[in-house]
Amino acid sequence: MATGVQAGWDEQEIRRHLLAFHRGDMDAFEALFRRHRRAVYGWILRIVRDAGAAEELTVETFWRISRAHARFDPSRGFEGWARRIATHAALDWMRSRRVEVELNAELADDPPASAIADAAVSAEIREKTARAFQRLPPKLRIAAVLAVVEEQPHKEVAEALGISVAAVKLRVFRALRLLRKDLEQQGIRP
Amino acid sequence: MNADEQDRLKKLLQAALPPTAGEPEPGRGPGRDLWPAVLRKLDSKPATPWYDWALLAGLLGLAGLFPAAIPVFLYYL
Numbered sequence: 001m002a003t004g005v006q007a008g009w010d011e012q013e014i015r016r017h018l019l020a021f022h023r024g025d026m027d028a029f030e031a032l033f034r035r036h037r038r039a040v041y042g043w044i045l046r047i048v049r050d051a052g053a054a055e056e057l058t059v060e061t062f063w064r065i066s067r068a069h070a071r072f073d074p075s076r077g078f079e080g081w082a083r084r085i086a087t088h089a090a091l092d093w094m095r096s097r098r099v100e101v102e103l104n105a106e107l108a109d110d111p112p113a114s115a116i117a118d119a120a121v122s123a124e125i126r127e128k129t130a131r132a133f134q135r136l137p138p139k140l141r142i143a144a145v146l147a148v149v150e151e152q153p154h155k156e157v158a159e160a161l162g163i164s165v166a167a168v169k170l171r172v173f174r175a176l177r178l179l180r181k182d183l184e185q186q187g188i189r190p
Numbered sequence: 191m192n193a194d195e196q197d198r199l200k201k202l203l204q205a206a207l208p209p210t211a212g213e214p215e216p217g218r219g220p221g222r223d224l225w226p227a228v229l230r231k232l233d234s235k236p237a238t239p240w241y242d243w244a245l246l247a248g249l250l251g252l253a254g255l256f257p258a259a260i261p262v263f264l265y266y267l
Contacts (some may be wrong), residue, residue: 033225041220046210055220062224063231129206148200149207176199177191190199 009035018074029069032078033062039079040086043160046150047090047142057093061086080159087142087160094138125188132182136175143171144179 009017020028040061045054064085065072072081133141146157147168158165183190253260 030225033228037220037224041224042210049207049210051221055222055224058220059224059227059231062228066228066232125202126206129202133203133207144203145207148203150209173191173196176196176203179203180191180195180199190195190202 015074018072018078021069021078022072022074024069029066036079036082037062040082043083044086044090046152047087047145048093049145053093057086057089060093061089064089083160084162088162091138091142094142128186128188129179129183132179132186135182136178140171140175140178143168144175147172148176 017028017031021032037058041054041058044057044061045051048054048057061082065082068085072078133144136144143157143161146152146160147154154165154168158168161168163171180190249263253263
């Protein structure tokens with residue numbers, strides 16, 4: 001069991017685990033899982049906004065990570081690589097969902113701080129906006145949710161998606177433009 | 191779409207979709223230990239995708255219709 005090495009790894013220990021994982025060592029993989037699972041889960045939750053789906057996708061992500069251990073480059077670090085795999089797992093999940101995603105009840109019931117501050121944004125408009133957002137293409141939605149809603153740095157979003165910062169900005173712009181069009185069709189002028 | 195419109199849309203989006211808490215604090219996070227599920231998934235055999243079966247069926251059909259093509263096919267294997 002590797003539960004004793006969750007935190008406080010020094011550089012040498014990190015390198016040892018990464019090299020062992022690259023060779024296919026299961027103990028090293030478990031140690032990396034226990035060290036990074038919360039970060040991977042949190043990242044996925046930001047994208048899919050559903051705790052149950054985030055758990056499933058965390059399992060899927062670490063399964064993909066394990067299968068790709070031979071392609072892992074220990075000199076480039078684990079976190080960014082894991083985040084990229086997690087992002088693509090989440091993107092595949094979003095693509096596979098044909099039915100419009102219902103907002104997570106827990107998230108939807110809690111009025112967001114920005115909405116409280118802006119009383120002019122009615123609950124109806126928020127709901128229509130959320131639904132319009134779910135209708136956007138997954139590639140645009142994932143960029144917008146990370147960059148705009150979660151306010152992650154464009155550089156991090158770009159690395160997670162495997163695209164350039166300029167491409168992230170373009171996707172966000174296209175997402176907002178499509179969102180505006182959708183809202184205008186519903187009679188909402190943002 | 192100008193910068194003001196973009197800002198308004200961003201604010202509207204942030205109002206409609208509240209940010210998540212991000213990385214959970216220690217002791218929170220996934221509601222269960224996911225490691226057993228990872229192990230189960232690693233142990234399970236991946237299902238053969240439908241297009242592999244379709245390719246096999248196509249090859250068998252081709253071999254049935256054109257038996258003379260079998261040696262040529264075997265040569266290129």
